[in-house]
Amino acid sequence: MKNNVQPSEGKLGILIPGLGAVATTLIAGVVAVNKGLSQPFGSLTQMGNIRIGKRTENRSPKIKDFVPLTPLTDVVFGGWDVYSDNVYEAAVHAKVLEKDLLNSVKEELEAIVPMKAAFDKDYARNLDGTHVKQGTRAELAQQLIDDINNFKAQHNLDRVVVLWCGSTEVYFEETEIHQTVEAFEAALANDDKLISPSMLYAYAALKLGHPYVNGAPNLTVDIPAMVELAKRTETPIAGKDFKTGQTLMKTILAPGLAARALGVKGWFSTNILGNRDGLVLDDPENFKTKEVSKLSVLEDILQPEANPELYGELYHKVRINYYPPHGDNKESWDNIDIFGWLGYHMQIKINFLCRDSILAAPVALDLALFSDLAKRAGMSGIQEWLSFYLKSPQAAPGLRPEHDIFKQLMKLQNTLRHMMGEDLITHLGLDYYQELVDHL
Numbered sequence: 433m434k435n436n437v438q439p440s441e442g443k444l445g446i447l448i449p450g451l452g453a454v455a456t457t458l459i460a461g462v463v464a465v466n467k468g469l470s471q472p473f474g475s476l477t478q479m480g481n482i483r484i485g486k487r488t489e490n491r492s493p494k495i496k497d498f499v500p501l502t503p504l505t506d507v508v509f510g511g512w513d514v515y516s517d518n519v520y521e522a523a524v525h526a527k528v529l530e531k532d533l534l535n536s537v538k539e540e541l542e543a544i545v546p547m548k549a550a551f552d553k554d555y556a557r558n559l560d561g562t563h564v565k566q567g568t569r570a571e572l573a574q575q576l577i578d579d580i581n582n583f584k585a586q587h588n589l590d591r592v593v594v595l596w597c598g599s600t601e602v603y604f605e606e607t608e609i610h611q612t613v614e615a616f617e618a619a620l621a622n623d624d625k626l627i628s629p630s631m632l633y634a635y636a637a638l639k640l641g642h643p644y645v646n647g648a649p650n651l652t653v654d655i656p657a658m659v660e661l662a663k664r665t666e667t668p669i670a671g672k673d674f675k676t677g678q679t680l681m682k683t684i685l686a687p688g689l690a691a692r693a694l695g696v697k698g699w700f701s702t703n704i705l706g707n708r709d710g711l712v713l714d715d716p717e718n719f720k721t722k723e724v725s726k727l728s729v730l731e732d733i734l735q736p737e738a739n740p741e742l743y744g745e746l747y748h749k750v751r752i753n754y755y756p757p758h759g760d761n762k763e764s765w766d767n768i769d770i771f772g773w774l775g776y777h778m779q780i781k782i783n784f785l786c787r788d789s790i791l792a793a794p795v796a797l798d799l800a801l802f803s804d805l806a807k808r809a810g811m812s813g814i815q816e817w818l819s820f821y822l823k824s825p826q827a828a829p830g831l832r833p834e835h836d837i838f839k840q841l842m843k844l845q846n847t848l849r850h851m852m853g854e855d856l857i858t859h860l861g862l863d864y865y866q867e868l869v870d871h872l
Contacts, residue, residue, distance in 0.1 A: 435809075435851060435853040437500055437805070437808055437809045438500075439500050439808075440500045440501060440502040440503070440506070440804075440805075440808065441590060442506070442588075442589070442591070443506050443588060443589045443590055443591075444506055444507050444589065444590065444592070444801075445507075445508045445509075445510060445584060445589040445591070445592040445593070446507055446508070446592075446593050446595055446800050447510050447511055447512075447579075447594050448511035448512075448594075448597050449512045449513075449595075449596050449597065449598045449630070449633045450512070450596065451517075451519055451522050451546050451597070452513070452597065452598075452599075452707070453707045453708060453760050453788070453789040454597045454647065454674075454788075454789045454793060454796060455519075455522075455595075455597040455796075456519050456522045456523035456526055456541070457523070457526070457528045457789040457790065457792070457793040458793040458796050458797055459519055459523075460523055460529055460533065460534060460541060461793055462504050462507060463537040463540045463541065464536065464537055465504055467536070467537065469533070469536055469537075470533070472504075472794060472797070474791065474794035475794035475797055475798055476794075477495055477496055477501055477797065477798045478496055478797075480494070480495045481493065481495065482495050482498055482845050482848060482849070483845075483857060484854055485854070495848065498848065498852065499805060499848055499852060500808070502591075502801055502804055502805075509544055510544060511544075511546055511547070512547045512548065512549040512550070513563060514551050514559060514562065514564055515546070515561065515562065516545075516563040517546070518541065518542050518543075519542070519544040519546075520538050523541060526707065526708075526760060526789070527759050527760065528760045528790065546563065547579050547583075548563050548564055549561060549563060549565065549629075550564070550572040550573075550575070550576060550629045550632045551564040551565070551629055552625070552628070554625070555602050555629055556599045556601060556602075556712050556715075556718065557602070557715045558711050558712050558718070559708075559711075569619075569620050569624060569625075569627050570621050570623065572629075573620055573635055573636055576632055576633060577640060579636075580592060580594070580637065580642065581640070591642075591807070591808075593642060593644075593645065593800045593803050594637035594642055594643070594644045594645070595645045595796055595800050596633060596634075596645060596646050596647050596648055596650070597647050597648075597796060598629075598648060599648065599708065599709065599718070600650065600712055601628050601629070601648070601651075602715070602718050602720075603717055603724065604628075604651060606655045607626055609624055609626055609657075610626075610651075610656065610657050611656045611657060612656065612660060613657050613660050613664065616635070616658075616661075620635070628650060628651065630646070630648070630650045630652040631651075631652055631658070634646070634652050634658055635658070637667075638653075638658060638665055640665075641667050641807075642667065642807075643667055643669070643800075643803035643804060643807050644667075644669055645670065645796070645799045645803055646669075646670070646671070646672040646673070647672075647673065647674045647792070647796055647799075648672065648673055648674075649724065649824060652672065653826075654671065654672060654824070654826055659814065662812060662813050662814075663813045665812075666807075666810070666812040667807065668806040668807055668811055668813070669814060669815065669826070670814070670815045670816075670818040670819070670821075670826060671818070671819060671822035671823075671826040671833070672822060672826075673823035674792045674795045674799075674822065674823070675795065675821055675837075676795065677762055677786040677788060678701055678703060678764040678766065678784065679729055679823045680837075681782060681784060682729050682730060683729060683733065683835055683836065683837040683840075684837055685768075685780070685782075686729070686733040687733055687836040687837065687838055687839075689770060690733060690734055690739075690742075693742060694742070694770050694771070695742040695743065695770060695771040695775075696730075696734060696743055696768065696769070696770050696771075697746065697747065697777070698746065698747040698748070698749075698767075698768070698769040699748050699749075699767075699768050699769075700768075701748075701749065701765070701766050702751040702752075702753065703753065703762055703764045703765075704752075704753045704755035704758055704762070704763050705752060705753075705758060705760075705762040705763075706754065706755050706756040706758040707759055707788065707789075709788070710754040710762075711754055714754035719752055723750050723752075727750055728823075728824060728833075729823065730746065730748050731748070732832060732833060732835045733836055760789050761785065761786075761787055762787070762788040763784070763785050763786070764782070764784045765781070765782065766781065766782040767779065767780075767781055768780040768781070768782075798821060799818060799821050799822075802815075802818055803815070805851075811851075814827065814828060816828070816833075816834070816843065817844045817846075817847035818844070819834055819835075819840045820843075820844045845857070
């Protein structure tokens with residue numbers, strides 16, 4: 433089969449709202465990789481392999497050699513932030529990466545200076561942004577459109593992806609203004625405060641036909657108006673909220689428990705985190721947005737309504753506590769009460785001392801590169817195959833999202849195979865044994 437993926441010619445701009453810990457770790461890492469100072473561990477696009485054809489053929493190329501991804505040397509970074517620090521200053525402040533590494537890429541990082549951010553303190557009450565735009569919602573959206581166009585022209589870019597690495601916004605639910613593109617644009621003109629800052633960035637990107645990636649649990653592109661706009665401009669969108677520490681562990685462990693028909697009575701999760709994200713989440717309304725995202729994972733994997741004997745009494749609790757001494761080094765504890773044969777109880781305890789931005793940076797990179805690939809492959813609207821990276825995946829209306837990381841990986845890899853005109857892999861494998869029988 434032939435594929436119709438356009439080549440990755442020219443430069444790709446990755447424009448990031450929120451040049452904080454995750455974004456500066458991502459940018460510094462890509463610069464370090466390009467200079468041969470380190471390797472992109474944790475990035476499936478850079479380090480991962482994909483099997484092609486039968487197992488007997490033994491073909492497993494690197495993903496970056498199989499699909500026409502944009503090389504890291506052709507990526508240009510920019511962005512917006514509520515503080516005026518350049519990326520080097522912001523990275524030093526974030527205290528994720530060691531000074532020696534940062535100093536080795538200092539010149540490149542200092543050259544990236546944020547544009548003024550579209551900001552509304554009502555959506556992030558614990559932030560005091562000073563480097564912010566002024567104007568109505570409609571004026572802010574137009575300023576962001578102008579920023580994207582100017583950045584693209586200034587750096588002679590062929591393509592752009594907008595990658596949200598900003599803060600978690602306060603929790604709110606969609607209303608009538610979020611149902612259609614026309615209603616949303618009318619609300620923009622009326623300076624409706626139910627249009628959040630992240631929605632302004634998403635609108636600007638999608639209106640221009642640039643993919644938008646949502647790294648936070650905000651209500652942004654998962655509203656009917658944004659889904660409709662993405663289809664109109666033939667632009668990819670995915671879900672929301674980078675899947676990194678505790679939720680990553682849940683999507684690995686819960687499918688294993690379900691696969692062995694082991695019951696779960698309770699799953700208590702708590703975190704301590706001291707970076708800017710932790711500060712923002714210290715506000716109850718911001719935490720609620722994150723809580724809703726994190727709580728959906730177990731229920732969708734275990735499906736208590738379909739398995740009441742095993743999971744009908746599941747009690748799931750999530751807590752996040754702001755703890756400045758830990759900085760970006762998030763620590764999570766999970767207590768899992770399970771039961772097995774004849775109802776006998778057991779426990780699993782997890783203490784994950786992770787580095788939040790170290791886990792998030794390769795996820796952000798992969799989502800940006802794969803979203804650009806999807807755009808060049810003519811794939812628009814919801815990209816469920818990117819659920820692998822997200823706490824709250826999007827799915828077509830009427831479909832429940834898939835949270836099982838192993839099923840997500842299968843979908844991602846088969847999408848890449850389909851995109852490149854290769855046979856899909858089911859792992860059924862019966863043909864190997866039929867061939868053996870025929871040979872005897």
